[in-house]
Amino acid sequence: MTTHILIIEDDPSIANLQKDYLEINHMTTTIEHDGRKGLKLALEKAFDLIIIDIMLPNMDGFEICKQIRQHKQTPIMIVSAKKEDIDKIRGLGLGADDYMVKPFSPSEMVARVQAHIKRHQTLTSDKRDAQQILEIENLTIDKGAHKVFLLDQELTFTTKEFQLLLFLAEHPNRVWSKEQLFEQVWGMDVLDSDVSTVVVHIKRIREKVKATHLADIPIETIWGSGYRFNK
Incomplete structure (x- = not known):
């Protein structure tokens, strides 16, 4: 089964870097640069994990995370340049599973994505x-x-x-x-x-x-x- 990741990131260079490393590791990606459109996509389609930046046009990553959590338990990773503890605590408090600070190691990002997906799939299978x-x-x-x-x-x-x-x-x-x-x-x-x-x-x-x-x-x-x- 193909693993599908949604990337909500307004910086094309960062989004493409994430895309390249994820696809090298056999994951399909969809990129959305607008916050509001990214939320719409996250709610309408099924993804195995969602990567969200905080500073986005039209809707910030915190609000996106909050609204996704009201409807879905899809794993969420926040990847942001905001490195203050208060931002990390807020993101995790809104339901994000992880928080990485830019600049980040692409290989570490992939490892974290794989770990979250594996954990989520294990939990989902236990529901049976x-x-x-x-x-x-x-x-x-x-x-x-x-x-x-x-x-x-x-x-x-x-x-x-x-x-x-x-x-x-x-x-x-x-x-x-x-x-x-x-x-x-x-x-x-x-x-x-x-x-x-x-x-x-x-x-x-x-x-x-x-x-x-x-x-x-x-x-x-x-x-x-x-x-x-x-x-």
């Missing part, structure tokens, strides 16, 4: 098994349906939030460092700049649980070490 139910106290995780329930109330998580919660729940009572979680859930060797990705996703999981006013998910921060799911 409707018997994969994990129950821990007030928490129920339906791996087959990709659903999470807290005291019978369904919570909505992005793909990476779901994968991170599931991994911790399946490996309880052990402290996992941020680097280990990044490697296990994102499927890539960790870089110093990637550690914040895990922190943001843990924060988002806790916020969504807290907003229910029902109960807590037992993810404990072990200061200086990482996180532990207590069972």
Whole structure:
């Protein structure tokens, strides 16, 4: 099956660089330079992954990411010249699976794309098994349906939030460092700049649980070490 990537990037030289490296690695690409048109394409057609720049004409990458996440769980990578932590935290908070800063290594970009697609395909294939139910106290995780329930109330998580919660729940009572979680859930060797990705996703999981006013998910921060799911 052909892997199809959507690139929403207004700089033709960067878009073509991404296209060349992805197609060398046997992936089909579609390029859109306009933000609003890129969103329309992302919602209307099926892609295996979407690469989005932030600074785009007519609609910025943050808004595109937000609107895609309201309808689809397609893996999203933000590739942007905006390198401030606040931009990365915002992008990940809106549902992006990854955030790379320009200039980037094309070979690293390809590796990250492949890792995200592989993880997403694995998760999608697991949905066929409707018997994969994990129950821990007030928490129920339906791996087959990709659903999470807290005291019978369904919570909505992005793909990476779901994968991170599931991994911790399946490996309880052990402290996992941020680097280990990044490697296990994102499927890539960790870089110093990637550690914040895990922190943001843990924060988002806790916020969504807290907003229910029902109960807590037992993810404990072990200061200086990482996180532990207590069972």
